[in-house]
Amino acid sequence: MSATTPREDAEVGGRPLPPGWAAPAHQPGADGLASTTFTERARENLARPFQRTAIANATDHTVEALHQRFAGTAHDDLREQARQIRAHAIANLPAYLEQWVDRAEARGTHVHFAADEAEARRIVAGICAERGVGRVVKSKSMASEEVSLNSALEGVGVDVVETDLGEFVVQAMGDRPSHVIAPILHRTQAEVHELFSAMAGEELPDDPEALTGFAREGLRHAFLTADAGISGGNFLIAETGEVAMVTNEGNGRLTTSLPRTHIALVGIEKMLPRRTDLAVLLPLLTGHGTGQQITTYVSVVGGPRAAGEPDGPEEMHVVLLDAGRSALLGGEFEEALHCIxxxxxxxxxxxxxxxxxxxxxxxxxxxxxxxxxxxxxxxxxxxxxxxxxxxxxxxxxxxxxxxxxxxxxxxxxxxxxxxxxxxxGERLAFRAWGLAWSHPLAYRATTGVARAGLAVLARDGVVSRRVPGLTRWTATRDLVLGRRR
Ligand code: SF4
Known part of the structure; x- marks a missing residue:
């Protein structure tokens, strides 16, 4: 297929998509965090009461499922084994990366290194350009979110279709994921119903099965017309040169096996020494992620279609993403790389x-x-x-x-x-506080004044009014000075 103008021919189930789809998706990371503060963003989100309910319901359910999943098992022993595997893999990452690359290339996989986000975008866009890719289907990949891949590909004329249901919704809304496992944790079914009805041009039944069916119909079309599939990877397996992925929707397998070219964008820290390490890590990833014994699909991808194989891509590329990871090796924050x-x-x-x-x-x-x-x-x-x-x-x-x-x-x-x-202001305040409380006299004097002041404001050991200097705390909470009588 020749390259097409991005989104010009975007459609779901043969129907053109509404303007909402064509709007450029908000690309996290491209905005620069410094333009807003955490407090500003938090305030904005707190003003969405439905979102808070949606998040509380979803997270409560998942945590409960996690506890049930591991009840009566040697859960802590498994966690300790996992910790040791991840610590060993990261402590020896350069050697395992070398091993992984050797094995992957021996299987016919093309391996690329991306030192930073820009290089990752350039490599993937280059692979697409060389092959005249007009449309890519994507399965869920946080690494691709990190590098703002979608906008980069759209910028060079590639139509990008997210195929994980949550990511599909996020893309169609011009929104972005809010959770590593559940991208639309912050959205309600009513919002998805409204979106899909607008895309369909008719009122769809407000029923999860019908809404999923609508998305499936469109996504099948996208899979069948895509020139390349882009995935992430949950683990790299050093001894075999493979990439392991877990999904629940089957879109991962279609993405990695149906189009002619498969490109996996994976952080270098996803390394596991051996295939058998999956026996420890997979139950923990799926159990802690969703409360499941195991996800519906576990795919271990090891290169392009081999002679005599009935399916699979003609070419497989793996882009190993550094983007700040190698700088953490051997340092105080190395353990952050253990995250799965x-x-x-x-x-x-x-x-x-x-x-x-x-x-x-x-x-x-x-x-x-x-x-x-x-x-x-x-x-x-x-x-x-x-x-x-x-x-x-x-x-x-x-x-x-x-x-x-x-x-x-x-x-x-x-x-x-x-x-x-x-x-x-914060630095000066804490410096003064640290100085004062390093001296017993100053410590006693300041705490004595605070105690006396609060005692005046308290009724029955509880301060229920706003206290100057502590308004952020006391605006929404009582300050309990002692036990209520
Ligand atoms: S740090 Fe990573 S592995 Fe640990 S709980 Fe959070 S997401 Fe999971």
Whole structure:
């Protein structure tokens, strides 16, 4: 197929798509986080009460399913095994990468290295241009969100169709994913019904099966007319040169096997030494991600179609994405690379559950977003996110690979202080506070004044009015000074 103008011929089930589809999708990362603050974004999201309900319902359900999934099993032993596998893989990443590349090339896979986001975009766009790709189908890939791949491809005349149902909705709405596993966690069925009815040009039944059927019809058409399929990858397997993927919708398999060319964009840290490591990591990824024993599809892709095979792509390319990862090796924040993107830390985070993923401003939300964003994007863009946490430790407790998110967040706060990245007023206030409380006399004097002042404002040991200097806290909560009588 020759290259086509992006979206000119975009259609679902043979019908042209409405203007909403043709609007350029909002590309996270392209805006620059520094243009808005976490507080501004959080406030905007808190003003969407349906979103808060949707997130609470979905995350409660997933966490409950997770606990049921592992009830009565040696869950902690499995987590410890997973931690050791991930720690070993990351500590020896250069050697395993070399091994993976050797094995993958021996299988006929073309391997590319992308040092940063721009290079990843250039490589994928180049592969498409050389092959006259007019349309790509994509299965879910957070790495492609990181590099803003869709807009880059659209910019060079490639029509991009997201095929994961949630991503399909997000793309059609001109929205962006808000959770690593469940992209439309923040959306309601009513919104999807309205969207699909507009796309169909008729009122569709407000029923999940009918709505999914509508999307399926259009997506089948996209699969059959696509020149290339782009996927992510959950794991790279060093001993075999394969890419492992988990999906629940079958779109991953169609993306990787139906079009002539398959391109996988995968972060270098997704490495596992052996295929048997999947026996430990997969149950944890799926159990912590969705509460399932295993996802509907587990695909292990190992190169293009071989002689005598009935299906598969003619060419397979893997783009290994660095974009800030190798800089973490051997450093204080190396453990952030152990993440397997299950989303469990988001589900239990009291901050994420209120403000949702978009408040974090980039691709990843919740505790892992607060860690990865400043590490991958820099302090100026994401440094403030280390404060978007209560430090309750719920994320540490639920992480399947035991990443000490709480410690990493504290480390990022320390780095922010060391780099003087916090606002001047905040820095001066904390410096004065630190100085005062280093001296017993000053400590006693200041706490004595605070105690006396609050005692005047309190009734029955509780301050229920706004306290100057503490208004952010006392505007919505009582300040309890002692036990209520
Ligand atoms: S940090 Fe842990 S809990 Fe959070 S997404 Fe990564 S693996 Fe899952």
């Amino acid at each position: 993107r299950c989303g469990a830390c988001q589900n239990v985070c009291p901050v994420y559950r209120q403000v949702g993923g978009h408040a974090y401003g980039w691709v990843y939300g919740g505790p892992i977003g607060a860690v990865l964003t400043p590490l991958f994007r820099g302090q100026a863009d994401g440094g403030e996110l280390s404060h978007a946490t209560t430090l309750c430790g719920a994320c540490d407790d639920i992480c399947p690979v035991k990443i000490p998110l709480h410690d990493l967040l504290l480390g990022l706060r320390r780095r922010r202080v060391a780099e003087d990245a916090a606002p001047l």
